[in-house]
Amino acid sequence: MQDRGTHTLPGLIRLSAIPLGVAIGLGGVCAALLVVQMGCLARIVDDLAFRSHPFSAEHALISSLLAATLARCLLQWCADMAGERAGILAVSSLRQHLFRHLFRVGPVGLAGEETGAIATALTDGIDTLHPYIAQYLPRAAAMVVLPLLILGVVAGLDGWSFLILACTGPLIPVFMALVGFRAQAMMDRQWTQLLLLGSSFLDSLQGLTTLRLFGRARERVSLVIQMAEGHRQSTMQVMRVAFLTSAVLEFFSSLAIALVAIVFGARLLTGHVTFYTAFFVLLLAPEYFAPLRAFSASYHARQNAVSAMTRLSALMALPELQGDAPSSLPSAPLATIICRDLRTGYGDGPDVLLSLSATFGSDVLSVITGASGSGKSTLIRLLLGMMPVRSGKISGLDEAGHPIPQKAWKIGWVPQAPTLLDGTIADTLRLAAPDADIEHLRKAASLAGVLTFIENLPDGFDTKVGEHGAALSGGEIRRLVLARALLTDPQVLVFDEPTADLDPENAARVAASIQRLAQGRIVIAISHRPDVLSRAGQVLCLRDGRLVPEMDKGIAA
Known part of the structure; x- marks a missing residue:
């Protein structure tokens, strides 16, 4: 028997632990390079605009800026490739585990399962796990690493900005959690409708001759169309929730960035803060919310994975009736x-x-x-x-x-x-x-x-x-x-x-x-x-x- 942990999401993550760890680690390095990149840019603008430095005096900073930008782009590409590799490894491993398990269950053990539902779970169901591994998990790690790093840098630059970002940042995960409960129920209903649609469509194809002989083919086609329309409506409901969530998150992040800018504008006029500090923090503020927005955009991948894994876990839980053949066969017939x-x-x-x-x-x-x-x-x-x-x-x-x-x-x-x-x-x-x-x-x-x-x-x-x-x-x-x-x-x-x-x-x-x-x-x-x-x-x-x-x-x- 293969590892039974593969029928859970944590077990699936363990299958791709190495490339996933590489993706998360490279994402952390990219976060540090982003801070260096913004620091160099803020220093260059401050020197040229307010310190009257000649452009030739900024060669070192410009070189550092270009090096940080190039390194960040390269490492981010490597992180994305590692995430894709992790997703491919996890999905292919799960598919192999599941096929081996179903062969051990045997035709008698699968007699009570709908063929269309099994086919849908083995295709669309397993495929939905790829974005969960390749995108959701690295973005979830980035949502923790980069904001904390930026908060640490901002805390050393300006206390008011730190207070604003620290108070507004957690509103996004809290709102996502509130919306997630409703979205998960909708996703479960959508996935159930997809399984029913796959089963009904396959049954209709297999029994097409019988349906035509009894004059019920058009009625069956109408039923499949109704089920497809129901699935479409459920999908659109999920999309509406996703768009609404993104709009609200954009509103919170824009409001927080605007608040930081307003506070800095007032303090710049009174001379209580330097331009370098204000510009550096304003460059970091959008990046503070960027991983939170990216995480919210891929949050539906987790909901899809949870819904699909429920069905896959049910298949993995079927009792095995057959074992592997021995490696060596007896010599006597x-x-x-x-x-x-x-x-x-x-x-x-x-x-x-x-x-x-x-x-x-x-x-x-x-x-x-x-x-x-x-x-x-x-x-x-x-x-x-x-x-x-x-x-x-x-x-x-x-x-x-x-x-x-x-x-x-x-x-x-x-x-x-x-x-x-x-x-x-x-x-x-x-x-x-x-x-x-x-x-x-x-x-x-x-x-x-x-x-x-x-x-x-x-x-x-x-x-x-x-x-x-x-x-x-x-x-x-x-x-x-x-x-x-x-x-x-x-x-x-x-x-x-x-x-x-x-x-x-x-x-x-x-x-x-x-x-x-x-x-x-x-x-x-x-x-x-x-x-x-x-x-x-x-x-x-x-x-x-x-x-x-x-x-x-x-x-x-």
Whole structure:
């Protein structure tokens, strides 16, 4: 398991601690250079305007001013790059952690989650964390470092100015905190609407054919449009709050700077302060409020991050059902799978399997049959490692009787509704083994009984299959998926209704291939069709989560 701290914002910050520390440190150096820059500028203007110094006498100060300006620009660029690096590192690390975690959760653990909401969280949700790391945190540090530094300098120059800045500066964070509570609630609502919009849009796309058949497509489109309009209105409400906050902060900062200027003007007329002091403080006063304004401009990044992290934390909190495969696989092949007194169920629901015991051996086609809801798919999911066992044990043995852990089993899985990605036949097969050469592809296709079909195509293995295998028949898709499963030379082959929805000719071909593949490996199939049952060496009949005698299989089916 990866570091669970990554599902919190503090844990996310730790992932990018080094570049983020560099960005904050360079920001502090830039703050010091800014004070030096303004001090040099104030001294140059004072010398030229009021001390009658020739321009040639200011070369040292001008050189210092230019050097400080250039160094500050360069270091600020480096600080921004370090902040961007920190954001990229944190986001990429979180995305990797989250993908690994979701793979361990498995399809059964994710069955209760909306696909659209997960997709939105993995894309827009994670992307909202980048400005939080890259902009908000460095600006939050600058909001502390630069104002305190300027206050310290002003305190040594003029007490009245220090008092004005010290009193007006904290008003900005206080006002932001007051507005933040309202803005956070609006941001949470906006994020929830975005998740609902993503889920509804994806569901509409997936069910477009059904919606059109029932004449409900326009109604669904109208619903998506209404949800999009709701999200737009929520976004505009958040933007209005952000603009209002910026306007109020500008008002406070401008008022404070004007107050400092008025006080200095009156005191300059009476001779109670020097021009250098007044000009230096007036140059620093806008810079005193600049990081506060910049921080307020990026404050919405924090609100976005908090809202997105709530959903991401919920995904990270899903219990893991699968572990990593061992680094080294056992040398002996798996010969037997033994299930003893298995009990399991979904979530907090009742047991679906009730004290089930069975043995699956190699060189034998084992067929699991039974009525819908009898526990067939649940048993397969246990064997595939997609579900935890509540009680009982699943063990694997080699030919010598030595145990082989379930994580080390090499399993090939052929589902009832296989998925083909848009690409060539070779791309489809290489999904299981990206580095497989053409000879390995031919061998797997031959074992699946589909090599002749592929070679008779005009482009052979380079033939486009189309999205979801649109260019192929159902039987051709089944045999291609079987070839894909065989490409990794699995020790266990598992089929879910391998001949369902196939015509008799294709069903017979698939069933014959399955029987032939049982030599030297464990083959398990869910089926109630006679073309598979007639070739079975072992039939397990399930009823209400229990095994029943084989003679009852016709009733169970």
